[in-house]
Amino acid sequence: MMSHRNERPLKCEICGKGFIWKCGLRRHLLAHKGLEPKSNLPVCEICGKKMSKYQSLQKHMKIHERPEMPFKCPVTGCEKSYSNERFLKRHVDRHASKRHKCEYCEVDYKDSQQLKG
Numbered sequence: 001m002m003s004h005r006n007e008r009p010l011k012c013e014i015c016g017k018g019f020i021w022k023c024g025l026r027r028h029l030l031a032h033k034g035l036e037p038k039s040n041l042p043v044c045e046i047c048g049k050k051m052s053k054y055q056s057l058q059k060h061m062k063i064h065e066r067p068e069m070p071f072k073c074p075v076t077g078c079e080k081s082y083s084n085e086r087f088l089k090r091h092v093d094r095h096a097s098k099r100h101k102c103e104y105c106e107v108d109y110k111d112s113q114q115l116k117g
Contacts, residue, residue, distance in 0.1 A: 012032070044064075068083065069082055071083070072088075073091060
């Protein structure tokens with residue numbers, strides 16, 4: 001996994017910034033030239049976020065359609081809320097359990113076996 005090892009083999013010839021993907025480097029080079037990469041990109045009409053393709057915009061729009069979340073976590077400092085009691089209970093149970101954190105990306109898991117692989 002290149003992203004976990006912070007390897008970015010594709011380098012910008014102008015500033016030296018590294019990239020994992022060719023498309024990221026191409027977009028970056030256009031910014032150096034003061035050009036927008038494709039002005040006809042789909043844009044979210046609600047928040048203005050630009051997407052690389054129409055399918056991404058369709059998926060993104062779901063974040064604006066979130067259902068009401070009346071079940072709030074009672075743990076101080078936690079702002080999470082859920083659409084039903086079952087999801088809230090599962091979340092609250094996680095506050096009490098020992099977690100295992102990935103040393104590369106800071107994601108944590110309930111089961112240490114999930115870290116391997």
